[in-house]
Amino acid sequence: MKSQARRLAIAVLAGGVSIIAALTLLRGRRGDGSRGLRGSAWRGRRGSGWRGRRGDSGRRAGSLRVERGLTALRLVARGGARYASNAPRLFASAGEHRQQLRNDLALQTAEDVTTTLGTMKGVLMKLGQMASYVDDGLTPAARRTLSRLQDSVPPMSPELAARVVTEELGLPPEQAFATWDPVPIAAASIGQVHRAITLDGRAVAVKVQYPGIAETIEADLGNVALLRRMLKITAPSQDVDGLLAELRERITEELDYRAEARNQQLFARYYQGHPTIHVPEIVEELCTRRLVTSDLADGARFAELASWSQAERDLAAETIYRFVFRSLYEMHAFNGDPHPGNYLFHGGGRVTFLDFGLVKHFTDDELRPLVEMVKHLCVENDPEAFRRAMVEAGFLMPDTPLPTDMIVEHMALFYDTVRERGARTMTGEYASAVSRRFFDFRSPLAAYAAIPRSYVILQRINLGLFALLAELSATADWRCIAEEIWPFVQAAPCTPMGTAEATWLAGRRDLAQAARAVR
Amino acid sequence: MTAEPYAAASGLVERSAAAYVSAVPDQPQDDGFFGPASVTWRVTSDLSAPVAGLRSLLMQALHPLAMAGVDQHSDWRLDPVGRLAATSAYEATVTFGDRASATRVAERVKAIHTRVRGVDTVTGRPYAAGDPALLLWVHVALVDSALAAGTLFGTPLADADADAYVREMTIAAELLGVPHEIIPASVAELGRYFANVRPELRCTPAAAESMGYLLDPPGLDSDIAELWQDIRDAAVTSLPDWAREMYGYPAPTPLTAGRRTEIRQALGVLDAVFLGEPGVLEARQRLALRMRSARTKAG
Numbered sequence: 001m002k003s004q005a006r007r008l009a010i011a012v013l014a015g016g017v018s019i020i021a022a023l024t025l026l027r028g029r030r031g032d033g034s035r036g037l038r039g040s041a042w043r044g045r046r047g048s049g050w051r052g053r054r055g056d057s058g059r060r061a062g063s064l065r066v067e068r069g070l071t072a073l074r075l076v077a078r079g080g081a082r083y084a085s086n087a088p089r090l091f092a093s094a095g096e097h098r099q100q101l102r103n104d105l106a107l108q109t110a111e112d113v114t115t116t117l118g119t120m121k122g123v124l125m126k127l128g129q130m131a132s133y134v135d136d137g138l139t140p141a142a143r144r145t146l147s148r149l150q151d152s153v154p155p156m157s158p159e160l161a162a163r164v165v166t167e168e169l170g171l172p173p174e175q176a177f178a179t180w181d182p183v184p185i186a187a188a189s190i191g192q193v194h195r196a197i198t199l200d201g202r203a204v205a206v207k208v209q210y211p212g213i214a215e216t217i218e219a220d221l222g223n224v225a226l227l228r229r230m231l232k233i234t235a236p237s238q239d240v241d242g243l244l245a246e247l248r249e250r251i252t253e254e255l256d257y258r259a260e261a262r263n264q265q266l267f268a269r270y271y272q273g274h275p276t277i278h279v280p281e282i283v284e285e286l287c288t289r290r291l292v293t294s295d296l297a298d299g300a301r302f303a304e305l306a307s308w309s310q311a312e313r314d315l316a317a318e319t320i321y322r323f324v325f326r327s328l329y330e331m332h333a334f335n336g337d338p339h340p341g342n343y344l345f346h347g348g349g350r351v352t353f354l355d356f357g358l359v360k361h362f363t364d365d366e367l368r369p370l371v372e373m374v375k376h377l378c379v380e381n382d383p384e385a386f387r388r389a390m391v392e393a394g395f396l397m398p399d400t401p402l403p404t405d406m407i408v409e410h411m412a413l414f415y416d417t418v419r420e421r422g423a424r425t426m427t428g429e430y431a432s433a434v435s436r437r438f439f440d441f442r443s444p445l446a447a448y449a450a451i452p453r454s455y456v457i458l459q460r461i462n463l464g465l466f467a468l469l470a471e472l473s474a475t476a477d478w479r480c481i482a483e484e485i486w487p488f489v490q491a492a493p494c495t496p497m498g499t500a501e502a503t504w505l506a507g508r509r510d511l512a513q514a515a516r517a518v519r
Numbered sequence: 520m521t522a523e524p525y526a527a528a529s530g531l532v533e534r535s536a537a538a539y540v541s542a543v544p545d546q547p548q549d550d551g552f553f554g555p556a557s558v559t560w561r562v563t564s565d566l567s568a569p570v571a572g573l574r575s576l577l578m579q580a581l582h583p584l585a586m587a588g589v590d591q592h593s594d595w596r597l598d599p600v601g602r603l604a605a606t607s608a609y610e611a612t613v614t615f616g617d618r619a620s621a622t623r624v625a626e627r628v629k630a631i632h633t634r635v636r637g638v639d640t641v642t643g644r645p646y647a648a649g650d651p652a653l654l655l656w657v658h659v660a661l662v663d664s665a666l667a668a669g670t671l672f673g674t675p676l677a678d679a680d681a682d683a684y685v686r687e688m689t690i691a692a693e694l695l696g697v698p699h700e701i702i703p704a705s706v707a708e709l710g711r712y713f714a715n716v717r718p719e720l721r722c723t724p725a726a727a728e729s730m731g732y733l734l735d736p737p738g739l740d741s742d743i744a745e746l747w748q749d750i751r752d753a754a755v756t757s758l759p760d761w762a763r764e765m766y767g768y769p770a771p772t773p774l775t776a777g778r779r780t781e782i783r784q785a786l787g788v789l790d791a792v793f794l795g796e797p798g799v800l801e802a803r804q805r806l807a808l809r810m811r812s813a814r815t816k817a818g
Contacts, residue, residue, distance in 0.1 A: 120787035225781045
């Protein structure tokens with residue numbers, strides 16, 4: 001059993017990102033009997049069949065209605081899963097017709113945007129993006145469904161996109177740019193991407209936000225009754241309002257492209273000159289609340305990797321892994337959206353990272369306990385210190401009446417790939433095993449576990465990264481790589497990529513020293 | 520009233536979606552009796568449509584003879600979901616189908632109606648489903664419900680558009696054999712009609728039982744059941760006081776802006792679910808394209 005658990009462990013959490021089962025954000029707890037309360041009051045009672053929920057709403061509202069909201073995403077996913085097996089009639093002909101149709105249906109006014117994405121659809125898309133990395137029930141089907149929901153949103157008409165650019169930059173796109181391609185090259189969740197050439201000749205990608213979408217989503221987030229129910233059921237013992245605040249903050253942050261531009265620039269600067277990690281530079285003067293402009297990047301999409309050699313895929317995986325944990329430990333930042341569409345692959349392990357719409361910055365105080373946890377469990381093998389770090393982080397209630405070895409046994413699964421050296425392969429089985437552990441409400445630990453608000457986002461990244469590596473069937477000695485990155489170990493490079501990275505790091509240090517000397 | 524139990528309501532969304540998809544034509548021969556520029560297309564496509572549907576059933580059931588016809592003749596108890604899906608397929612075909620399709624389904628329903636006759640055990644009155652008075656009641660309940668649900672939870676219509684909707688919809692009743700001159704053709708005429716018909720209405724045991732079923736359908740997929748609570752509350756809230764009192768449902772608390780938003784959010788989620796069903800997005804897009812091109816032509 002233990003070795004089984006070990007086999008199924010994931011490397012994602014290696015970096016010290018240990019998330020307790022209660023992090024089942026957006027996921028329901030079923031079969032707890034609350035449904036029974038609905039009872040037969042509705043049926044067969046002459047003249048008094050309806051017992052009015054409002055009358056005795058207080059307590060019932062807590063237990064009855066809670067369950068409903070959080071099932072929304074699963075519902076959406078459900079339809080999508082079935083859809084996949086049915087050929088859409090209108091789109092029977094190939095892509096061109098489909099593109100034509102999308103253009104014919106293009107959103108022409110801000111009002112069209114509200115109609116299409118209002119009443120929770122925009123929020124669902126955002127939550128769905130998150131949930132697809134949080135909920136084990138949402139993987140491949142969920143991805144199809146999300147794209148389904150995305151499909152239901154037509155692009156902006158060229159005029160509408162141009163209007164947004166004009167409003168944001170004060171000039172129509174033909175004047176703000178040397179060349180402006182009115183046909184979008186990609187859809188973003190709440191916007192679309194256009195190619196352009198700046199007045200000084202840079203080829204850029206300009207992400208244009210749907211007009212009115214921010215207001216629409218904010219309006220839906222302003223009424224949180226539904227969301228609160230989602231969270232309450234997910235994590236009954238948690239600080240629901242804290243979680244809600246965190247979720248709202250994250251989504252709201254994504255609505256302001258300026259934050260995205262700032263974050264992308266931060267990553268671009270940090271990784272400048274990195275041997276395999278590439279982040280396109282931001283063109284700051286062309287970024288606003290609804291526009292983000294960066295250098296245009298091209299490369300193979302995630303789907304194409306399926307046809308690449310396993311060696312290539314392993315290299316790509318190593319780069320992504322290093323990116324996530326180096327960002328966490330060195331920049332104290334997480335790039336939040338590990339969607340497969342946010343990577344471009346160039347071979348030799350070189351990867352371009354796109355879309356910094358969801359970045360979480362950790363303070364030293366927030367990061368320290370995470371580091372302590374991984375250190376005590378994986379390096380110093382000190383269970384009591386590990387437990388204290390969990391409590392310090394707020395993952396575990398201080399007076400939890402459970403033996404430490406039980407807690408460690410529960411948590412160890414998440415660290416297993418970095419507890420010992422040796423090559424391990426990520427597979428889809430890992431995902432379900434870890435998800436099952438995550439979502440195990442029957443665990444005796446569940447009652448004493450919590451998710452401090454600043455760590456909520458980690459789950460999204462954890463399972464997102466994990467799912468990606470599993471989809472690549474990536475093999476590596478994750479422990480070895482982690483040791484290079486762990487600030488309390490800083491081991492010598494153990495892979496060629498590690499060596500190249502070390503050289504880059506040394507160069508950065510020299511650069512920083514030179515800069516200091518100049519000052 | 521028969522004593523058979525009702526069948527479970529599983530598959531409500533799936534079957535309603537399939538019905539909808541089959542009713543929205545791929546290659547219509549004409550724009551049907553309403554057309555893409557009509558108010559009716561807009562109303563039928565409104566977010567509030569599920570509330571309108573449930574409310575119209577609640578209203579329709581209050582006519583003892585209409586209720587008896589359903590209760591004694593249809594497969595309502597054996598396959599309530601199938602019956603609901605068939606009804607929505609009918610409404611969608613009449614609304615969005617070309618004239619030939621709309622006429623064909625209407626003729627089929629008329630043929631069925633000729634066999635539906637009997638005696639209502641509660642009032643002791645004989646009934647026939649083809650009776651224009653009953654057909655008119657069913658029609659008016661539907662039209663009134665679309666307006667009420669839209670006003671409270673959807674996109675409210677301007678007065679002129681509300682009148683246009685009532686006027687446009689007269690054709691739907693005519694298709695089933697209701698003489699044109701007795702069909703309300705404006706919001707004001709709807710009101711007068713209700714005032715006249717009220718004395719005939721009451722909540723029979725069959726109505727109480729079947730509406731109890733509808734408000735809390737057993738066997739509904741649990742996910743959908745959760746959303747159904749909001750649809751149900753919305754439908755009951757939107758009933759006229761007199762109708763709610765006939766059922767003995769308690770008066771709803773005043774609809775706050777927050778609660779309205781919550782219901783609209785639930786409708787939005789349900790809509791997203793519906794959209795995920797096979798073919799629904801494509802059907803919607805077929806209609807949207809036609810409505811857009813009609814809008815462009817108009818000006």
